[in-house]
Amino acid sequence: MGTQVANHFTEFVPVNVPVTSPTQALYLGSMENSESVLRAAQDADLRMQTAQSPADMLSRLTSKAYSVAVVELSIPDLDPAEFLECVRQLVVPVMIIFLLDAHTAPSEAVRLVRMGAYHCAGAGTSVDELSQLLEQAAEEARCRKLAAAQHDKQWRNLLVGESKSMQDLVRIIDLVAPRRCTVLITGETGTGKEMAARAIHMASGRGQAPMVALNCSAIPEHLLEAELFGHTKGAFTGAVNARVGRFEEANNGTLFLDEIGDMPLDLQAKLLRVLQERELQRLGSSETVKVNVRVIAASNLDLLERVKQGKFREDLYYRLNVVPIQMPALRERAGDIRLLARHFVIKICRLEGMPVKEVFNETLEHLSWYSWPGNVRQLENMVEKAVVMSGDRQSLLPGDFPLPAEATRVDIGRSIQQFSVPDEGIDFVRAVTSFERNIVDQALQKTNGNKTLAADLLRLKRTTLISKLRVLELA
Structure with missing residues (x-):
């Protein structure tokens, strides 16, 4: 040399x-x-x-x-x-x-x-x-x-990821945040519904006012009404003092109602009235209190199915669902796993007051193959455990993340079984070529065109993927 x-x-x-x-x-x-x-x-x-x-x-x-x-x-x-x-x-x-x-x-x-x-x-x-x-x-x-990076839009820091689904989410928040309309955020547990709600709040003109969060399934039914709307002294057994509710605490700001699907039916009617009239009455009082609150609701349940079952009011559903936001599962935006893992390592190391640990490519690849049924929350918890258990070591290795052996995101056999050969027959070569082109295109889309990451997703050598791309271009 x-x-x-x-x-x-x-x-x-x-x-x-x-x-x-x-x-x-x-x-x-x-x-x-x-x-x-x-x-x-x-x-x-x-x-x-x-x-x-x-x-x-x-x-x-x-x-x-x-x-x-x-x-x-x-x-x-x-x-x-x-x-x-x-x-x-x-x-x-x-x-x-x-x-x-x-x-x-x-x-x-x-x-x-x-x-x-x-x-x-x-x-x-x-x-x-x-x-x-x-x-x-x-x-x-x-x-x-x-x-x-420190973005100009501070709320953007809450939404880690560059996948198409996250870009779509950012675009919706940009459009919705300045308005006063209600938003219904749905998605599996652990996908970051509250983070999306906080991003909407921070991006809105209410960002300097409080955002108050309430998990509707965590409060006993007989106390939930008082928790939401407040109560006077002596309104019920144990109410030794008057107290304002979450709506009044969030006045001029945002109220985030998590697990809204678990709210009792009789309370749903009262919530609907507050949303429509923008006024409430504390429990035990006839006085009307005006409130200026933006409501964001979230649920991991299928609320339309709950409506069909008679467990959720249809009118409330449509009042909440003015702007629907569906949070993607982590397995649906696998290209963001590397970014999220690094984000959580930095966050946790700073919270613990320790130097930021290195995460090698082999470790990130190991994490990328798992389906993450608990979504982003599960990933964050596993990163926190790895940071703590790795001690003074300055790097995180694949062995720091013990994952179940079954770590494949897609059941290929089930996908193939869903395809049926028509009675008139099929052009086998064209069908296989179309199938190959489709999965290669999906892999490139998930990795923003990065051929190395796409090859990792498909468990191919990079040279094999490049050769396959050339063949598909000629097909």
């Missing part, structure tokens, strides 16, 4: 990458290896530029425009430890990949990774392997940037 530094400014723009918003990388190394590095960058959809020296590279990295840097370890005037320390202090995370020569000891590679290098590529690394490594590094930088 030569040591003559590529001392001219080189820029390579892949054909399929929009020039307006490319993921950029920097290369510092010999001319001998520059062609291979640029080819790998092209395959990884990266825009690669070449630096002239370690100082020049560090200067460029401070511009916040780069996500990945490839550095040849044998470059003159390079002090790896000092270089990594400078990179660590950058505002925007940059993944450093060192290119080793045949004489570099394995212990040196281990030392560099422990000091903060993303990876050390050996002398025999192929262009395809380097391309995969670059793509993974760019994805890692993107995840770290999103996990640590």
Whole structure:
């Protein structure tokens, strides 16, 4: 491996990458290896530029425009430890990949990774392997940037994820938040319904006023009315003092009613009247109290089915369901698992007052294969357990997350059984090609076009997926 530094400014723009918003990388190394590095960058959809020296590279990295840097370890005037320390202090995370020569000891590679290098590529690394490594590094930088970023919209920090379903949720909140209409949030337990409600509250003009939350299934039925509307002294046994209810506490703000499907029928009628008239009477009083409250309700039950069963008022359902929001299950936005895991590691480490632990790609891949029946809440709890049980170790390994052996999201056999061959027959080759194209398209959509992550989802080698894409393009 030569040591003559590529001392001219080189820029390579892949054909399929929009020039307006490319993921950029920097290369510092010999001319001998520059062609291979640029080819790998092209395959990884990266825009690669070449630096002239370690100082020049560090200067460029401070511009916040780069996500990945490839550095040849044998470059003159390079002090790896000092270089990594400078990179660590950058505002925007940059993944450093060192290119080793045949004489570099394995212990040196281990030392560099422990000091903060993303990876050390050996002398025999192929262009395809380097391309995969670059793509993974760019994805890692993107995840770290999103996990640590402070957005202009503070409420957006509550909604971690970049999947299409989360983008749709953000768009709905943007539209709904400034209005006074009621919102009904549905979804499985643990999907983040209260977080969505808090995001709506923070994004609205009521954000400076209180948001009051009440779990309707956690309060005994005989106390729920007083909890909602308040009561006077002596209104019932045990009411030794007058008390305002949750509606009045949330005046000019937002009232979040969780598990609304468990509310008793007689109380549903009183809630409907308050929503329509925007006034209430405390229990034991005839005085009418005006309230200005935005109500957001949530349920993990099918409320329409509850209406059919006579357990939920139809008129209340339609009064609450002015703007419906369906929270996606975590298995339906598997591409967000990596972001969520990093987010929770940062959050929990900061709450515990400890340095933020590293989460390796192998660990994230391990987490991505699980179906997460408990959704985001289950993931957060497991991350918290892993952080605590890993002790002083600065990295989280796959073994820190003991998952059930059955970790497949999709029952492939059941999906295939749902397909039936028509009586008139079928074009087998066309049907199989269509099936392959469909699952490949879904994998690419879930991973925002990242071929490495899509290959992981499909349990394929990246080279196999690329070959399959080429075949499908010709089909």
